[in-house]
Amino acid sequence: MNLKVGRSASGKSGRSGELLAQKLHAEGISNQQVLKAIALSPRHIFVPEILAHKAYDNTALPIGQGQTISQPYIVAKMSELLLTEYLPQNVLEIGTGSGYQTSILAQIIPKVFSVERIKSLQWQAKRRLQSMDLHNVSMKHGDGWQGWASKAPFDAIIVTAAPTSIPEALLTQLAEGGKLVIPVGDHAQILKIITRNGDNFHEQQVEAVRFVPLVPGSVI
Numbered sequence: 001m002n003l004k005v006g007r008s009a010s011g012k013s014g015r016s017g018e019l020l021a022q023k024l025h026a027e028g029i030s031n032q033q034v035l036k037a038i039a040l041s042p043r044h045i046f047v048p049e050i051l052a053h054k055a056y057d058n059t060a061l062p063i064g065q066g067q068t069i070s071q072p073y074i075v076a077k078m079s080e081l082l083l084t085e086y087l088p089q090n091v092l093e094i095g096t097g098s099g100y101q102t103s104i105l106a107q108i109i110p111k112v113f114s115v116e117r118i119k120s121l122q123w124q125a126k127r128r129l130q131s132m133d134l135h136n137v138s139m140k141h142g143d144g145w146q147g148w149a150s151k152a153p154f155d156a157i158i159v160t161a162a163p164t165s166i167p168e169a170l171l172t173q174l175a176e177g178g179k180l181v182i183p184v185g186d187h188a189q190i191l192k193i194i195t196r197n198g199d200n201f202h203e204q205q206v207e208a209v210r211f212v213p214l215v216p217g218s219v220i
């Protein structure tokens with residue numbers, strides 16, 4: 001595990017990150033690798049400066065372009081769901097956004113691939129990850145409905161925006177035994193886990209969630 005998390009080790013974020021991790025533990029998050037990554041991560045660098053004082057609250061916050069950084073509980077929950085049974089050797093994330101979820105995954109999983117449709121968000125996320133000394137992340141500006149075929153198969157895929165139905169490309173890019181964690185729906189969304197077994201895909205429903213839509217087609 002990469003513990004070089006730059007700015008988090010010093011100053012205000014260390015203690016605040018720890019308190020956030022304790023709160024999430026009390027709310028049912030039990031994976032120690034996830035809790036450790038949350039404790040060490042400087043969430044304040046992933047939000048607009050004017051909202052930095054709210055960075056360690058357990059809430060989603062606006063990050064510009066009509067998008068949000070996900071609530072820490074849901075970041076932790078989705079990460080934890082990917083890590084049951086075995087440690088994935090690679091993960092594809094759809095919806096880089098602020099890069100916070102990406103940074104948590106990059107502290108645990110050896111290779112992280114992340115796709116974002118809004119160039120300016122992707123660029124800012126890249127700079128934040130570099131400032132944390134996380135160099136095991138590859139980013140792509142593109143449409144997440146298509147996944148990232150040339151890097152497939154993936155042991156794990158996580159989608160942090162909600163499609164109305166599961167994109168076919170993501171199922172085909174899942175490795176044998178791999179897991180896809182994805183919110184699905186329009187107004188009423190359900191977080192689902194899809195596990196691949198050959199040509200069969202086993203589906204589990206986790207809980208009701210609220211994400212921005214996974215916008216099909218165009219990139220900006």
Ligand code: SAH
Nearest residue numbers: 069070095097098101117144160161214215
């Ligand atoms: N995990 C991120 C969540 C960001 S919100 C965080 O915690 O910061 C979801 C992101 O998905 C937004 O940045 C949005 O631009 C992106 N997105 C929406 N549709 C997409 C698509 N088709 N392909 C790639 N990214 C998409």
